[in-house]
Amino acid sequence: MSQARPAGPDGERRPSGRAPAPAGGLGTRGLVTFYVTSLIGAGLLGVPSVTAAIAGPASLLAWAALAVASYPIARLFAEMSARHVDCSGLSALIRSGFGRHAGDTANILLVLVYMAGNPVMGVISARYFCHLTGLGDGWTMYVAAGFMTLSVAFNAMGLALGARIQQAALVLLLLCLAAAVVLAVPSMSASRLTPFAPHGWQAVGTSAVIAFFSFLGWENVSAVAEEVRDPARSFRRAIRYAVPVVGLVYMVVAGAYLLVPHPEGTMVLSALLGARDSGVGAAAGDLVALVIVVTATNSWVLGASRLTLAATRQGLLPAALGRVGRRTGVPARVLLTLGAGYVAVLTVLGRFGVEEDRLVAFTSAVFLILYIASAAAAVRDRPTRAMRASALVTGALAVFFLLFTGTALLLALLLVLSVVPATARRRSPDRLISNEEVT
Template sequence: MSRGPGLPAGETAPVEKTIAPGASAERHRRAGIGVRSLVIFYVTSIVGTGILYVPGVTAEQAGPSSLLAWTALAAASYPFAKFFAEMSAWRPDASGLTVMVRLGFGERSAQAAALLLIATYVIGNPVMGIVSARYFLDLVGHPDGPVYAVATVFMALSVLFNTLGLHTGARVQAVCLVVLLTGLGVSVALAAPHMDADRYRPFLDHGWGGVGAAVVSAFFSFLGWENVSTLADDVSDPARSYRRAVRWAVPVIGMLYLSVTAAYLAVPSRGTMVLTALLAAPLGQTGRIVGGLVALGLAVVATNAWVLGASRLVAAGARDGLLPRSLAVTSVARGVPVRVLPVLALCYAAVLGGLSVTGLGDTVILTMTSSSFLMLYVATAAAAIRARAPRAIRRTGLLTLLIALGFLCFGGVGLLLAAVLAAVCAALGVLRGQGRNSA
């Protein structure tokens, strides 16, 4: 190999080529990431913008009883996590849950599910950039500044981070995770003396309908169990690694969400920026600054993990012929889908630009994303039952199916928008199939 331009003597430019699916899976099972890295990616995929922003949304929808929504989702996390972990252990593949849909309902349904999953990632991920932008603008003293423009910059930074490669990214994420989770714990501890149980009264002031709406919004914070399935090609011994990872990840994530939400609901001053509210009580303006910095770091770490999942999904879609095959080009040296990442940056900018022009709030995107994922959970679980997958998958799949259907009953406008998006993806899948057949 010839030395690339600008590289030091003795170093070679990364080779870029499309890696055959079977070869990729076999190689990474021999020398891929393990249990610790999977736990890190689980936690950083799930604990992020949800814990920083969504408790404020659910408090507006359900008041103190929003804690019931978070408790329900913490309990539902284990069936969800176990289902996708068992699925990845059985059929490790970067295309994630669409593998199961293909087994249960056939190629056309799998194509529609894959397109819906990719579209949901592309549309939903920028919410994380918006949260980062809001914390940043608050820190610099311009809370009414250009949120969507700054969010576009944060999304671009996460795209750049993912060019480092999977193993380097995992090490950086691990360091950031330890620092930031410590910050979360300290924030709750400092806020504890300023909490007042009277702020939980009246508890059910928005009724059970409010709790149901809060469940759908809070579900956004628990998205990520399926996100880590997209790393299956890069995991060594998936059967062992995924099963062990969820045993650690589920209780850690559940305790974090419940403790932070309970504390937030009990402090004197609330707002959509949760950590700022927690630290403002004991530390005043200094607490607002510290809380903003911790929150901003946590949001960036979570966004990095979701951009990673999106890049793997788009590359898998290109590999399978749903998207232009040129997007499947991967750097062997770093394991990075080099052509996907700039495309994602452009898509994120387009979504944020659309929000800016139309004036739609990001809460609409949040509920639509949650509803889309709930629909995909239902489809994947039903496919596992229909495909007669191994018993562990069918058992957790049935629980996932029932829970997701229950949550969908409260989808509202978000469910309607998700259904429209799903219909569009199904139509595109049909057109794609017809074009392939005519060729």
């Protein structure tokens, strides 16, 4: 039987919620891999072109500012993971700061937004695959379901093997991006950086709002905290490497895009590889894009599986889903449930023609609300000076950018208001996980 934690602010005892971790576990290198692959995803493929259209070369200032501003966010969630070694991610911090009901609400919200948002990456992968192979648009949702199933199967292999494959994929990804930038050098011209701010300095702020959503994801890795060797040391070390890598990649790619010819509407890799003039360049761009998006999808499905597992431990979902492999630590039933959920979401997207952009905006708004709650909880959680500073910066950034989510904010608030009473009806105390629930 797991040991109980000290009483929370509402006076009840807290279960550790931890099952026996598989031998080994992630170290700093594995955490860096999952951090980087969580942050470098579909946003890299299109957002730099959007910010360039809005603010011109001055959009680089927005990318630089966000690269710096992402450190406090990463630091907050790293400190959270070191303090609350739990697979429930940021909901563990919210639970510690505001009690069981708030933590349950956050956990269910996370499960829902991961279930709804992750399939968007499958759709993006499918679009590149269909373009590469010549399949028609009618195949998009079927191929997307295939890519989501692939990521579910990838995570079923276990964290140790998955981390090694992700590390190899990350190296390949970075090499491909470096090669794309190098190949674009002959087409680069400093003259394209003038005028530097063709649409005024206010446009820099607008482009920063767009670019900010590429930096959401620092909380995703917190869900594997139970499976990390020496979490207090590993998480803090990992962000020292991951934050500069993520910031540098976005800065280099955005800068290279600005220096090469890029007619309006040209995607980033297409511009760097000259795909508009070369079938080979187009194919190479599609392949690199697939590596980027599939690698990111693997990391987000990993986070979703652990957050869903946490919900079973808290009694929010059927306990039978929470069985994990004794040797691998894989929650196989959770992964199967996620796979079925992803297919269902894709079916709805295809049937009703829901635009992925709206779904991304909605899930981003929910994440920002949870960022604000996490920051407030951190201030109540006996923080160190560094954690308090990170929480205040994170909360301020989340409030600011939440104001620009438009109607997505209203939908996000409706979701929160619908989940709050549902979790309030749960009267039973938090469950402790017995050894019998680990298979």
